[in-house]
Amino acid sequence: MLRLKHGFLQAAGWLFYLSVLAAIAMALPVTLFDSQSKDFIFLIGIVGIWRYSMGATHFVRGMIFLYIVYPHLRRKVRKLGKAADPSHVFLMVTSFRIDALTTAQVYNSVIQEAIACGYPTTVVCSLVEMSDELLVKAMWAKHNPPPHVTLDFVRIAGTGKRDGLAFGFRAISRHMPDDRAVVAVIDGDTVLAEGVVRKTVPWFQLFDNVGGLTTNEFCEVRGGYIMSEWHKLRFAQRHINMCSMALSKRVLTMTGRMSVFRATVVTDPDFIADVESDSLQHWRLGRFKFLTGDDKSSWFSLMRLGYDTFYVPDAAINTVEHPPEKSFLKASRKLMYRWYGNNLRQNSRALGLGVRRLGVFTSIVLFDQRVSMWTSILGLTVALIASFKYGVAFLLIYLLWIGITRFILTLLLSCSGHAIGPAYPVILYYNQIVGALMKIYVFFRLDRQSWTRQDTKLSRDMASFQGWFNTWSSRTMTFSAGSIFVAVLLTMV
Numbered sequence: 001m002l003r004l005k006h007g008f009l010q011a012a013g014w015l016f017y018l019s020v021l022a023a024i025a026m027a028l029p030v031t032l033f034d035s036q037s038k039d040f041i042f043l044i045g046i047v048g049i050w051r052y053s054m055g056a057t058h059f060v061r062g063m064i065f066l067y068i069v070y071p072h073l074r075r076k077v078r079k080l081g082k083a084a085d086p087s088h089v090f091l092m093v094t095s096f097r098i099d100a101l102t103t104a105q106v107y108n109s110v111i112q113e114a115i116a117c118g119y120p121t122t123v124v125c126s127l128v129e130m131s132d133e134l135l136v137k138a139m140w141a142k143h144n145p146p147p148h149v150t151l152d153f154v155r156i157a158g159t160g161k162r163d164g165l166a167f168g169f170r171a172i173s174r175h176m177p178d179d180r181a182v183v184a185v186i187d188g189d190t191v192l193a194e195g196v197v198r199k200t201v202p203w204f205q206l207f208d209n210v211g212g213l214t215t216n217e218f219c220e221v222r223g224g225y226i227m228s229e230w231h232k233l234r235f236a237q238r239h240i241n242m243c244s245m246a247l248s249k250r251v252l253t254m255t256g257r258m259s260v261f262r263a264t265v266v267t268d269p270d271f272i273a274d275v276e277s278d279s280l281q282h283w284r285l286g287r288f289k290f291l292t293g294d295d296k297s298s299w300f301s302l303m304r305l306g307y308d309t310f311y312v313p314d315a316a317i318n319t320v321e322h323p324p325e326k327s328f329l330k331a332s333r334k335l336m337y338r339w340y341g342n343n344l345r346q347n348s349r350a351l352g353l354g355v356r357r358l359g360v361f362t363s364i365v366l367f368d369q370r371v372s373m374w375t376s377i378l379g380l381t382v383a384l385i386a387s388f389k390y391g392v393a394f395l396l397i398y399l400l401w402i403g404i405t406r407f408i409l410t411l412l413l414s415c416s417g418h419a420i421g422p423a424y425p426v427i428l429y430y431n432q433i434v435g436a437l438m439k440i441y442v443f444f445r446l447d448r449q450s451w452t453r454q455d456t457k458l459s460r461d462m463a464s465f466q467g468w469f470n471t472w473s474s475r476t477m478t479f480s481a482g483s484i485f486v487a488v489l490l491t492m493v
Contacts, residue, residue: 010421010422013421013422013423014422016422017403017407017422017425017426018407020403021400021403021404021407024396024399024400024403025400027396028393028396028397028400029393047375047378048379050368050375051372051375051376054364054365054368055409057244058240058241058244059240059244059412059415061243061244061247062239062240062241062242062243062244062247062416063243063415064247065243065244065246065247065313066243066313066416069247070243070246070313070314073206074314076206077202077203077206080202080205080206083205084201084202084205084206085119085201085202086119086180086181086182086201086204087120087177087178087180087181088119088120088121088122088175088177088178088180088181088182088263089114089117089119089120089121089122089181089182089183089184089197089201090121090122090124090172090175090177090181090182090183090184090263091110091113091114091121091122091123091124091184091186091197092124092125092126092165092168092169092172092183092184092185092186093106093107093110093123093124093125093126093186093187093188094126094161094164094165094168094185094186094187094188095125095126095127095128095132095188096127096128096129096158096161096164096188097128097158098188098189099322100131100135102188102189102320102322103132103135103188104135104139105191105320106186106188106189106190106191106320107125107135107136107139108139109191109192109193110123110186110192111123111139111140111143111145111149112143112192112194113192113194113195113196113197114145114149114197115143115145115146115149116194116195116197117197117198117201118198119148119197119201120148120149121148121149121150121197122149122150122151122152122172122175123149123150123151123152124152124154124168124171124172125151125152125153125154126154126156126164126165126167126168126171127153127154127155127156128155128156128157128158128164129158133153133155136151136153152171152175154167154168154171160291161256161292161294162275162276162277162278162290162291162294162297163276165185165275165276165294166272166275166276168185169183169266169267169271169272169275170272172263172266172267173267177263177264177267178263179262179263179264180205181262181263181264182201182204182260182261182262182263183260183261183262183263183265183266184197184200184258184259184260184261185254185256185258185259185260185261185266186257186258187256187257187258187319189257189319189320189321189322190257190258190317190318190319190320191317191318191319191320192258192317192318193315193316193317193318195315196215196258196315196316196317199312199314199315200213200215200260200312200315201260203310203312204260204262207249207308207310209249209306209307209308210249210262210307210308210309210310211261211262211265211302211305211307211308211309212254212259212260212261212262212265212298212299212302212307212309212310213251213259213260213309213310213311213312214242214251214253214254214255214258214259214260214309214310214311214312215255215257215258215259215260215311215312215315215316215317216239216242216311216312216313216314216315216316216317217235217238217239217255217257217316217317217318217319218232218235218316218317218318218319218418219231219232219235219318219319219320219321220318220319220320220321221321221323222320222321222322222323223321223322223323223326223328223331224328225423226328226423226427227323227328227331227332229421229423229424229427230328230332230427230431231321232418232419232421233413233424233427233428233431234431235418236413236416236418236420237413239313239416239417239418240413240415240416242311242313243311243313245311245362245365246310246311246313248359248361248362249308249309249310250308250309250358250359250361250362251299251309251310251311252299252309252362252365252366253295253296253299254295254298254299254302254309255295256294256295257317257319258317259295259298261298265302265305265307268305270301270305271298271301271302271305274297274298274300274301274304275294275297275298275301277289278290278293278294278297278300280345280348280349280446282348282446282447284470284473285446285447285470285474286447286466286470288446288447290342290345290449291449291450292338292341292342292449292450293341293342293345293346293449295342296342296343296345296346297346299346300346300349300350303350303353303357303358304353306357323335332430332434333434333438336434336435336438337438337441337442337450338449338450340435340438340439340442341442341445341446341448341449343369344369344370344439344442344443344446345446347366347369347370348446350366351363351366351367372436372439373436373439373440373443374436374440374485376432376433376435376436377432377433377436377437378489379398379402380398380433381485381486381489382489382492383395383397383398383399385489385490402429403425406424406425406426406428406429407425409425409428410424410425410428440478440481440482441478444474444477444478444481445474447470
């Protein structure tokens, strides 16, 4: 009954969306759709060609990897048989300020996977609160794992996830794992799907130079409908982009929710230092530590140390998402602020590794991340200027174009294997515009960081003048860049 009701609501949503598009089309002069008319407008400029070609390239590469390359590689892994088994598996979970129900779900899945995978396994719990330790011990006693599955606790102060990871890595180092051992790093709100360990660990024996890999994500959102659809859309886009980058063995982030590494990587002192105390020297803002973005730091460290990265699309995890605010607008902006800040801080030094290390396509993708904040808002800005100078029809034409293209993009997302919904076209455009504005804001304030789960912010010991200079120079550069952008478009229009 619930499924039938859901299907009816989905159909009604799609019907409403298409009706709005039809209404916009009917409000426009007929001559605009006549290719022989002097009023006919169908112009995709250099920027449009760049943006749509990047999206099309990612989609084609993703589909090639997902439906052709990966199945072939998976058959090769299966042929390895026992030769691909690791000597030991470490499942390291970091937990801090996560509700007891979610914590119980997470550890229940981790302990079950540790037992079911059949490998010698150690569950490493990097915890802050005693209540979490007692909960884990109770669940451990309930499952009563066999002797080859062991438990190790690491208690730390609540000074952030980076410290929790570093203490956990050092605890694993004390076990002195060999070069066939692997480490799965799992976030405290990640529920493992059945068989995820056996699907991920053999790849390290197939690819000698892969230092880390990550997995496909689905989510359960503790929030409203729009927030839930927003997260699901993000994971569908992530899946295609991950597949695209995996084709080059250059997946651009070792997702903190669950990634798997060679034990020789996470026990490397240089890697631990990169994750624990990563920092950036900025020409204007000075040197500052990274508070968030451990997944980007681990990726950069792997690239710097000479490793490849990979993605396993049929190894799934389920994350429990807790929006930081009840309001969708506030919550989405807060999450974008953290995500895009992490991305841009990593981007600013990743390009410095060079094309020889990254490869041509990866270098282009990283460059596109820097310019997309401006190209994404170019169309809307031009449409607003043109409608103000020449008539509202230009804005309606733009909205019709956006509605049609986002509808097509949504249909393409269904090829990822993730479900799609009628809110996706609107959310896609929301992410494009609001996301671009957030990127511009963050780009000039890379030193400002905060967590969304806990009230932790980066504190910098700076002289009062340096703090004043950073604040006002960031505001000045944001205003100047925005003014130049609008002025150029005004001149062109």
